[in-house]
Ligand code: ADP
């Protein structure tokens with residue numbers, strides 16, 4: 001897989017460069033609750049400043065569904081970006097029209113403007129080609145950097161490349177190369193750790209990884225779906241009622257390793273206890289209790305398998321880690337994978353997964369912490385991502 005990259009682009013100076021970032025950050029009281037998505041695209045933006053390009057940023061924020069939603073204007077994002085860059089970022093009031101064109105014509109080399117939330121346009125998620133053409137006509141070059149949006153068939157992601165020369169920014173390049181390594185000749189043993197809440201979203205990735213990996217360690221709420229499918233009593237545990245049959249089949253696959261014990265209790269953290277999972281289906285917890293974490297013996301077992309791995313990929317929390325005492329296994333597994341980072345190629349991704357890794361300060365010990373949740377899962381499932389296709393050398 002050969003990628004057209006920003007580094008390979010010559011003569012950027014003075015060019016108008018449209019950059020599709022994913023600055024879809026969580027907002028709280030009108031301010032950013034987390035700026036990691038901004039930080040992830042800083043290398044690309046800083047490089048373009050240094051090369052004296054005229055930088056036109058385009059992003060979406062939230063789900064305005066094709067209408068102008070004042071609370072989803074990008075102004076707080078451009079302010080936060082300006083602070084991070086220590087460089088002015090001019091927020092434009094629109095993404096199209098004469099005013100925008102005039103602003104862009106007047107730009108000096110090294111200046112940055114941010115178009116308004118592109119999902120205010122009903123055409124963005126309709127993947128409309130005239131919108132992509134209008135965006136492309138604002139610039140000479142297109143840099144796609146937001147990996148977290150690369151799986152979206154949206155106009156600003158998938159169609160601009162049809163009109164102007166297009167390359168991957170440093171973030172997108174890093175993601176494609178890092179995740180690509182997992183699929184192309186990964187060093188063995190290759191271990192996948194899959195957790196999280198929604199079984200349905202994990203099935204395609206489990207299916208795609210099965211032939212490539214030596215083992216898949218299952219944790220999180222998806223284990224409850226497996227246990228339910230096998231006939232265990234799971235009380236008020238979170239599970240996916242439509243996937244219990246599919247999930248139960250996984251228990252019989254040799255490569256899939258299930259927990260041998262779980263932590264059950266109340267959602268508020270009270271009444272927690274460890275329950276071993278017997279070979280024959282039984283009641284694991286009562287109706288007013290739920291399975292909220294994998295247990296200490298499972299954590300030991302998973303960690304010992306991770307310790308022998310040469311390649312590890314992790315997506316999905318092992319338990320309801322937002323509530324003590326159900327954080328233990330997620331943090332322990334995060335530490336085990338991070339420790340293995342010295343000897344193995346280790347990758348993790350997914351919104352909550354990354355939160356857990358950052359909570360214990362271990363992001364730096366991973367070879368790649370993917371900014372993509374859905375995009376990472378689709379990539380690992382072997383699907384074609386429109387934002388990746390756009391930067392591949394044909
Ligand atoms: P990611 O965003 O990392 O891909 P998911 O979105 O799949 O992960 O799921 C993460 C969420 O799953 C976490 O917020 C975690 O609290 C929840 N979770 C994991 N295990 C359980 C469980 N046993 N019961 C309830 N919630 C769980």
Ligand code: MG
Pocket residue numbers: 350351352373
């Ligand atoms: Mg999530």
